[in-house]
Amino acid sequence: MGFVVAIDGPAGSGKGSITSILAKKMKLNSIDTGAMYRCVTLAIIRNNIDLSDMEKIKEVLDNIDIKLIKENDNQIVKLNGEDVSKEIRDNPVNNLVPMVSSIKEVRTKMVELQRKMAESQDVIMEGRDITTVVFPNADLKIYLDADVEERAKRRYNQNKSKNIECTYEQVLEEMKKRDEIDKNKEIGALKIADDAIVIDTTNLTQKQVVKKIKKLIKREKQVKKLEPKIYSERPDNTRKRVVKAIVKVVLRGMYKIFYRVEIIGEENKEKAGKNGGFIICPNHVNYIDAVAIVVFSKEKVRFIAKHDLGRIGPLRWLERLFDVIPIKRNTQDLEAMKRCLKALKNNEVLAIFPEGTRNGMEKNEKAKNGAAFMAIKTGKPVVPVGISGTFKLFSKVYINYGEPIDMSKYKIKGKEKESQEQATKEIMDNIVMLTNVKK
Ligand code: DC
Numbered sequence: 001m002g003f004v005v006a007i008d009g010p011a012g013s014g015k016g017s018i019t020s021i022l023a024k025k026m027k028l029n030s031i032d033t034g035a036m037y038r039c040v041t042l043a044i045i046r047n048n049i050d051l052s053d054m055e056k057i058k059e060v061l062d063n064i065d066i067k068l069i070k071e072n073d074n075q076i077v078k079l080n081g082e083d084v085s086k087e088i089r090d091n092p093v094n095n096l097v098p099m100v101s102s103i104k105e106v107r108t109k110m111v112e113l114q115r116k117m118a119e120s121q122d123v124i125m126e127g128r129d130i131t132t133v134v135f136p137n138a139d140l141k142i143y144l145d146a147d148v149e150e151r152a153k154r155r156y157n158q159n160k161s162k163n164i165e166c167t168y169e170q171v172l173e174e175m176k177k178r179d180e181i182d183k184n185k186e187i188g189a190l191k192i193a194d195d196a197i198v199i200d201t202t203n204l205t206q207k208q209v210v211k212k213i214k215k216l217i218k219r220e221k222q223v224k225k226l227e228p229k230i231y232s233e234r235p236d237n238t239r240k241r242v243v244k245a246i247v248k249v250v251l252r253g254m255y256k257i258f259y260r261v262e263i264i265g266e267e268n269k270e271k272a273g274k275n276g277g278f279i280i281c282p283n284h285v286n287y288i289d290a291v292a293i294v295v296f297s298k299e300k301v302r303f304i305a306k307h308d309l310g311r312i313g314p315l316r317w318l319e320r321l322f323d324v325i326p327i328k329r330n331t332q333d334l335e336a337m338k339r340c341l342k343a344l345k346n347n348e349v350l351a352i353f354p355e356g357t358r359n360g361m362e363k364n365e366k367a368k369n370g371a372a373f374m375a376i377k378t379g380k381p382v383v384p385v386g387i388s389g390t391f392k393l394f395s396k397v398y399i400n401y402g403e404p405i406d407m408s409k410y411k412i413k414g415k416e417k418e419s420q421e422q423a424t425k426e427i428m429d430n431i432v433m434l435t436n437v438k439k
Contacts, residue, residue, distance in 0.1 A: 003028070003122040003224055005217055006130040009144035010190060011178045012151030014201050014209060015126040018144065020075065021210050023124050026217050031068055031117055032075065033127035033134075036110050037101040038088035039066045039079045044100060045092055051099055061109045098181045107188045128182055131193040137331045140220045141196040142213060148175055150202045195329060223308045230310030231335075234320045244321055251295040258393055263296055264437065265401035269349075272381045272404035273299060276347035281371050282385035282399075283431045284353040284360065289387050292399060293351055294322050302343060304336070304352045304370075329356070337374075344378040354427055361432070372423035375407040376416075382407060384427055386434025398437040402430050 005028060009015045016032060023030035043064060049056045067078040077085045087093070100106055107129075114134045117123060125134070131141040146154075152172035159166050182190040192198060197216065201209050223230070234240055255261045272278035280301060282293060290303050300323070307326035310316040319326070325343070327336035343350055355361055356368045375382050381404035389397030405426060410419040 002118055002120065003221060004118050004135050004138040005124040005140045005142070005213075005220075006135045006138035007124065007126040007142045007144060008128055008131045008190060008193075008196070009126075009142075010146075010148075010151065010182060012155045012175060013144040013146050014154070014206060015144050018206065018209055018213065019124050019126040021206070022213055022217065024073070025210070025214060026124070026221075027122070028124040028217075029070075029117075029121050030075065031114065031123050031125040032077075033110065033114055033125060033130060034097075035068065035075075035077045035088060036066050036113065037106070038093050038097055039077060039084065040064065040106055040110070041093050041097045041100040042079060042084055042088050045096060051096075051103070054105065057103065058105060061105060064109075066113065098178070101188070102181075102185050104187055111188075128185075128190040129188040131196045132191050133188055136193065137328075139224055140216055141193050142216070143192045143196040143198045144209070145198060145200050146202045148172065148179060151175055195331065219308070219311070223311045226311055226316070227307075230307055230316060230319075230326050232320070233323065236323075240321065247318075247321060248295045251291060255292055255295065255397075259292070259389065259391055259397045260394065261292055261296060261397045261399060263399050263401070265434075268383055268401040268403055269297070269299065272383045273349065276380070277344045277349055277378075278381045278383055278404060279344070279371050279375050280349065280351040280383050280385055280401075281354050281427050281431065282351070282387050283435060284355045284358050285387050285389070286358065286391040288391060289397075290351070290353075291318075292387075292397065293385070296399065297349075299349050301349050301351050304340060304350060307333075307336075325350070340374055341378060344374060344380050350374070354424060354431075361428070367424050367428050369420040369424050371427060372407065372410070372420045376410050376419065376423060379408060379411075381405060382423075382427055384430035384434055386431055386437065388435045388437050400434045400437050402434045405430065 007015050007019055019030050019032070022028065040060065043060045044051070044057065047056065047060060049060065065080050069076045069078060075085070076083055077088060111134050114125060118125070118135070127134070131138060131143065149172065152168065152175045155175065156166065156168045156171045159171065199209060199212060280293065282289065290305065294301050294303060302323045302325055304325045304327050305319065306329050310319055310326055325336055325339050327333050340350060352371045354367045354371050355365065357363070357365060360367065371382060383404050384402040386400040386402070387397065388400070389395055391397060407423055410423040412419045
């Protein structure tokens, strides 16, 4: 699959124009999926098909040929070889497309076509379900939003410039209706994907929005290019072991001087490690707390870290030296999961921040179930860790290891999800207690 930027958002949020500007600037092929649903609608209208006649609709879908072609900076939409770019924006299509795009068979066919379009080219695709259904693993997911009043104002001005007669109130009413339909569709409803970056464009100019997304695309492109390096493992040879030992001594010394690190409950790791591997679960206060856990541990600790950190050269070097397992956040990164399970089965020690992000508890973020899932699956214990301190220069940092938690009680067939939630809660409760060090 090529590089995929997925953009969703309600009508009038600016997705269309922003997508076509970005496509030009970033050399991506823009795909307006709304135009595809409009083509199907036009074909249905032209063939006089009733929306309850599924046989005929299926026939249309089986024979449909939709092409989105770039011609002199304009996008031309071709339906079965004919240029229908204008006709698909006319009222008969406008009125029927919400119903047509709610038909399951239509959606299945469009999703299939959309996925095919990204097989051999880099795309920027906009619609309603691109980040959630079509490409849940897109390289970049954006949700563009704006207040309904602002979106109606934009659409009203657009209509005026095209000499389309309407009042602002009519456009606003129409926009609210469209939002209702888009958000409450049984399939392919407009939703914000968990890991989508939400950009509220209400008070932003088009230029500002383009600039923001351009920056994000550049960053993701860089990560994609570096992926082979980020994911490659460095063989554990003598040279690597010597470099690792030296780096550990140097960093330990620096942490002792600059952050006056004090380790408490070291023996709990020994207890956990009696029967092999285990998972260390600390709270996450700062970018550099993971390094402290690794360099102050006698055992080899492999952290699981978001894979885009590897775009930074020195960090990538450190990550590969300490065999960090890169993981794509919020997506089903099966490759990373396999690596983690394999490491645990080989009795290695893994470390993961259940908060998912720095100070996740303070930000009221829901803790992630990944550690609980892996511990339950492999039968390995979890060692909760409370890190307290600010990592301000010369202030004190405590790393407080708690008693290992046996996760076997959570292995309940048929209740996997609930058990993981409960196990995660127990881990988080322990972490909170352990951050409370009597100083
Ligand atoms: O973005 P637009 O107004 O051209 O979309 C036309 C219709 O298609 C609109 O009713 C929403 C629907 N649509 C959809 O259901 N899923 C998409 N991915 C894109 C558009």
